[in-house]
Amino acid sequence: MLVGMTLLEHSWPDRLRAAGLRVTPRRVAVLETLDAHPHSSADELHTRAEARLDHLTRQAVYISLADFVGHGLVRKIEPPGSPARYETRTADNHHHLVCEQCGAIADVDCAVGAAPCLTPDDDAGFFVHTADVTYFGLCPQCRDAG
Amino acid sequence: MLVGMTLLEHSWPDRLRAAGLRVTPRRVAVLETLDAHPHSSADELHTRAEARLDHLTRQAVYISLADFVGHGLVRKIEPPGSPARYETRTADNHHHLVCEQCGAIADVDCAVGAAPCLTPDDDAGFFVHTADVTYFGLCPQCRDAG
């Protein structure tokens, strides 16, 4: 039985090396934890990844995540009123549903295509690089509860 | 010679009363300052509005803005890596261009219409309330400089 990801994409150590970053147990632990728990905050990742290592500081998590984002291994999202969240799904331009009640986040595929799915009518002279779409509303649980 | 806004919309005192909020010199000063300087931060508003009053604390600005947002007089936007910004343009669903270099913000009219201009294909069971679109890129100045 084949494990899809190890064939399709490379392993985290390989991807770290490919990005020119050193392979350390901490980094691999953070990346695997993030893979297993998409849209985690730095603090959630710290708590979860620390459990599988002897030592891991919150700062190491912040520094690692910043490096990962800088090298395209990880995407950072910053919903209003919540600490930043991270995910390993970087290949596509997907968007997010955010629950205004409980903060839950769900992925939404890009409505139009793989690349940034919108361009403004009047760009005011800006060179537009990315379009970020966030939907706000209520998740199923909060909708039923309210 | 007619002043457009006072006829089309009501004055800030009237709009405050209509919202059930008391009319105070501080609130009016904050609203007028924000009208004159859209996309200001709380701190910028404090500095600017303080200049026309004998006293105005930063906290009063924060509290007032939260009240205004809660009553629909003001809209709050929270670009990544920047303090929250505010604007009095609440009637339409417009979007924003953010310069990744200098933080400049420009308005973009909604591509589709007045109401939330997008709905996701698969809403994952969410009750979607608003769609927020933010374009990231470089403003004219930073584009030419870079």
Place this chain on the structure above:
DNA sequence: GTGTTCTTTTGAATGAGTCAAAAGAAGGGG
């Protein structure tokens, strides 16, 4: 005017994230 309720001040506290310097590990060249 007076009283009730809403606003503002005052001052402290929070939480997420950053900075800087010292200690520790990866991994390439010998």
Place this chain on the structure above:
DNA sequence: CCCCTTCTTTTGACTCATTCAAAAGAACAC
């Protein structure tokens, strides 16, 4: 293998935007 350089992690302090709580002050309905 081992060493050295460079990158990574720890440590601990610190910043910044924002929030909290309690006391003092102002709107405005009567």
